[in-house]
Amino acid sequence: MPSQRFALPSEVPGLAARRIAADILDGVLHKQRTLDEQLDGAAAHPGLKTLSDRDRALMRRLVATILRRLGTLGHLLSRLLDRGIPTDAPRAQSALLIGAAQILWMDVPDHAAVDLSVRLVQSDRRAAKYAGLVNAVLRRCAREGQPLIDEVKSQTLDIPPWLLARWTAHYGESVARDIALAISYEPSLDITVKSDPEQWASRLHGEILPTATVRTLLQGSVKMLPGFIEGHWWVQDAAAALPGRLFGEIAGKSIADFCAAPGGKTAQLVHAGARVTAVDRSPARMARLRDNLTRLSLEAETVVADAAEWPGTKSGEGFDGILIDAPCTSTGTIRRHPDVAWLRQEVDIAALAALQKRLLQKAVTLLRPGGTLVYCTCSLEPEEGEQAIAALLASESGMRRAPIEAGEVAGLQEIVTAEGDLRTLPCHLPHPDPRLAGLDGFYAARLVKS
Incomplete structure (x- = not known):
């Protein structure tokens, strides 16, 4: 203290x-x-x-x-x-x-x-x-x-040298500098609305992004903004709102949400009509997820457990879909969480990649044949994204990639990779006002079990 x-x-x-x-x-x-x-x-x-x-x-x-x-x-x-x-x-x-x-x-x-x-x-x-x-x-x-x-x-002064070196090696010097510049601006507030984004963009003095997220520069306590207490919307970066949409039509389907707290993606899946089982190892974070669902008048089954060790449903039935928002270095969220840049070290990547591998392997065992697995991380590091999925596909012959089409992500072709995965960068989604530009750095891949 x-x-x-x-x-x-x-x-x-x-x-x-x-x-x-x-x-x-x-x-x-x-x-x-x-x-x-x-x-x-x-x-x-x-x-x-x-x-x-x-x-x-x-x-x-x-x-x-x-x-x-x-x-x-x-x-x-x-x-x-x-x-x-x-x-x-x-x-x-x-x-x-x-x-x-x-x-x-x-x-x-x-x-x-x-x-x-x-x-x-x-x-x-x-x-x-x-x-x-x-x-x-x-x-x-x-x-x-x-x-x-x-x-x-040079905004690159504000990025730890080890991190800047990695981004330069993976994305090129020009993009690395663009990422550093985007991170230097105070971010906007992004919200996912249940319905009528036009109304909420007007009431919150914001604008609607191509992805239907409402973005505003309003500051202060989120709880004091119109519609929060009533459960009309929840805070969620525009990039974080994309992975949950990659399942397609999910009304009535069973979806497991691994590492679910604080619950933005759980809320998306439930609101879209899925029967969701939210799994998270932290009792405190799960309590926050339940509070968020209550405020939003949404219901999901909640399980406090390590998803990598979780045996699944009591009936043993496989899930129609599994979403893994895996623990990671979170280097894609530095513009919203600037402490990440100074708390993370390069040695953290290997341990987190090992955990991500365990989560992926567990998801494969709990997915029914024909089911869809969506894996995502808010990291810019390839070991936690592209390399993790490449390793899984090499070891699991029963899994195949289901490429993402630009039309599924509001036509934003620049965020779809050549392999058909999702890769957003903080410098994506430009805007004349840099405070209204940008996305969290996310990686997502969609796989199907044969």
Whole structure:
């Protein structure tokens, strides 16, 4: 639990939000804790309860901006600091990052950004001695920061070198740079609606994508937006909404959804009329899935189990379809989850690929003859996508690829590979406003059991 005190009634406005932002940054950068676990659920930062909705939104945006531009901020501060960022006081590092991010990319007056960062340092015993340094560096940042960033002109600074090298090798240097640029923008809010996307695009001040997802730039608490409480829609990136559609007509069919929580794809399948069994190993995540289905007035059978070990239905009947949204490095979601870039390491890929192999092999055994298997990951790494399916097809003679046609994915030919699989990239779906552009990076393949 963070040691810093929480907001007091007499505290300087905005300081509590920045203190909690510093705690959460420290959790990501020094304690390997994800943003999700620090922002929601039982392990969330206790100070969040003290913040107003406005301050909570500011804190989230501040943390996301810093993580999205961490490489650029590191480069900038190294130019402004003669001896580098202090390593003996994490709060001094956080204060510098928070102040610089506000000065460069957020609608906060420079003097307020500097003052609050100095106060942040002064309130921490170990960092207090650096208050003068933080003040001087951030004042220099306000004068010289933008020219120093323009001098570099490279979003690739904000991608870990090992990841950029992989993307360059697999997609080419130009596409890798386009991916890095797309990730640098704060993403829109994508929602899947039960019906009448035109009405919801109007009510949410958004627009309808070719895939029928409604995309909006509205910010703040999702729960406060029209239609959420009533269960008319759910949050789901446009790319994440595509794999569930690859089964075709599924009314009345039995579909197992492996690794189902938090339930966006389960909701899609149920809404399309399937009899869905949702399987997830996490009781907490499954509870969230059930809550989402209740809000949406949808029903599915739920099973808390490791899908790779799950024996299937008691009757032993095979499923008409199985959807695997496999655990992965999630490198395709960095624009929405910028902590992923700094929490994942290249060594993680092999262990996750082994788990994905086990899930695929289990799905083959639980699929009835003639049944359809849709496998997907929100990863840009070929080991977790193309190579996983190639290995399965090589080892399972009873499985064959059922190529995806562009017409099944709103005519977006660029997201269909030569083999007939789905591959979306963050730089796909361009838009004049870059905040309304892009997709999460997804891979999906459709296989049929003979």
